[in-house]
Amino acid sequence: MVKRAPAKRRPRKAKAGTRGLAPAESILEQLDGPAAEAAAVVEKSGGRLIAAYKEPFGGHPVLLAILPIEAVEPTPFQRDLSDTHHKRLADVISKTGRYLDPVIAVIAPTQGFWTPNGRHRLAALRRLGAKSITALIVVDREVAWQILALNTEKAHNLKERALEVIRIYRGLVEEDASRPESGFAYYLEESALVTLGVCYERAPRFGGGAYHSILRRLEEFSDEPLRAALKVHEKRAAMVLELEEKVAAVVSKLKERGLVSPYLRSFVVARINPLRWIKGEAPSFEEVFKTMRERATKFNVEKIKPTDLAGAAGPPDDA
Structure with missing residues (x-):
C-alpha cells in the first residue's frame, strides 16, 4: 500500500518586521564556498x-x-516557448531601449548556466541580437526545481503547470531517483499534476480540466522513492487516458445528436463520477476509475436532453 505524505500546511502570517535581514546585514563581505565557485563559473x-x-x-x-x-539556456522542464509572447516582449524591449528584468540563473550540470524562469526574456534578447543578459545567480542549483513555487504569481494554465511539473519530476529522477517523493511536494505543488503531466506528454490535446478535481481528491504525494512513485503516476495516467477514450466516444455521440456545449466532456465526466456521492474517505484510484470506465461504456446518450446541459459547468473541453 502506498504511504501518503502528511498534508501540506501554509505558514501563518508573521508579525511585521520580524524575519529576514536588515539592509546593512545583506552585505556579502567575501565570497566563499558555493558562491566563490559560482563566481568562477561566471568568469570562465x-x-x-x-x-x-x-x-x-x-x-x-x-x-x-x-x-x-550564449552561456545561458532555459531549463529543460519549464513551460514551452510562446512565439507570440517572446516576440511581443522583444518589441517592448526594443522600443524602450532597455532591459531591466534580470533572469534567475543557476550553474548548469555541464557548462554555463540554466535559467529556470527566463525562457521568454532570453528568447526575446536573442531575437534582438543581444550580446549579453543580466542574471541573478543563485548558487544553490536546487532552486531550479523550486521555480514553480517561486512563480506562483504567474498564471500558468493547467496544461503548462502539469507539463512543467512532470519535467521537473523527471529531472529529479535523473539526479537521484532514490529520494522520497514527499520531499519534493513543495516544488511539485500537487500529486495530481504529475499524473496529468504524463497524460499531456502522451496526448497533447488531452482535456485534463475535466479530471483534475477527481485526481486531486484521489492522489497525494507518497513516501515512496521517486522512481517507484513515477511508475505509479504513469500507471494512473494510462488509466485516465483509457477512460478519456470512452468519454470522447460518448461526447462524439452527443454531438451527433445535436447537443452542443463547451462543457460536454465535463458533463459526461461528472455524470459517471462516483465521488459525487461519497463523503469522507474515497475509494482507491483503481476502484474509482474502474467504475467510471464501466459507466462510460454503459452511458445512454438517448436519455440526455438539451435541458440537462443547461446547468453544465466546469472546465471547457479544450482545458
Missing part, C-alpha cells in the same frame, strides 16, 4: 560579476552578473 563563461549580496529574506548568497547570452 566570459561573464562579469557586478555585485554579490545576501538576499534579505533567507540570507542566501546571490550574485548579480552580466553573462554572454
Whole structure:
C-alpha cells in the first residue's frame, strides 16, 4: 500500500518586521564556498560579476552578473516557448531601449548556466541580437526545481503547470531517483499534476480540466522513492487516458445528436463520477476509475436532453 505524505500546511502570517535581514546585514563581505565557485563559473563563461549580496529574506548568497547570452539556456522542464509572447516582449524591449528584468540563473550540470524562469526574456534578447543578459545567480542549483513555487504569481494554465511539473519530476529522477517523493511536494505543488503531466506528454490535446478535481481528491504525494512513485503516476495516467477514450466516444455521440456545449466532456465526466456521492474517505484510484470506465461504456446518450446541459459547468473541453 502506498504511504501518503502528511498534508501540506501554509505558514501563518508573521508579525511585521520580524524575519529576514536588515539592509546593512545583506552585505556579502567575501565570497566563499558555493558562491566563490559560482563566481568562477561566471568568469570562465566570459561573464562579469557586478555585485554579490545576501538576499534579505533567507540570507542566501546571490550574485548579480552580466553573462554572454550564449552561456545561458532555459531549463529543460519549464513551460514551452510562446512565439507570440517572446516576440511581443522583444518589441517592448526594443522600443524602450532597455532591459531591466534580470533572469534567475543557476550553474548548469555541464557548462554555463540554466535559467529556470527566463525562457521568454532570453528568447526575446536573442531575437534582438543581444550580446549579453543580466542574471541573478543563485548558487544553490536546487532552486531550479523550486521555480514553480517561486512563480506562483504567474498564471500558468493547467496544461503548462502539469507539463512543467512532470519535467521537473523527471529531472529529479535523473539526479537521484532514490529520494522520497514527499520531499519534493513543495516544488511539485500537487500529486495530481504529475499524473496529468504524463497524460499531456502522451496526448497533447488531452482535456485534463475535466479530471483534475477527481485526481486531486484521489492522489497525494507518497513516501515512496521517486522512481517507484513515477511508475505509479504513469500507471494512473494510462488509466485516465483509457477512460478519456470512452468519454470522447460518448461526447462524439452527443454531438451527433445535436447537443452542443463547451462543457460536454465535463458533463459526461461528472455524470459517471462516483465521488459525487461519497463523503469522507474515497475509494482507491483503481476502484474509482474502474467504475467510471464501466459507466462510460454503459452511458445512454438517448436519455440526455438539451435541458440537462443547461446547468453544465466546469472546465471547457479544450482545458
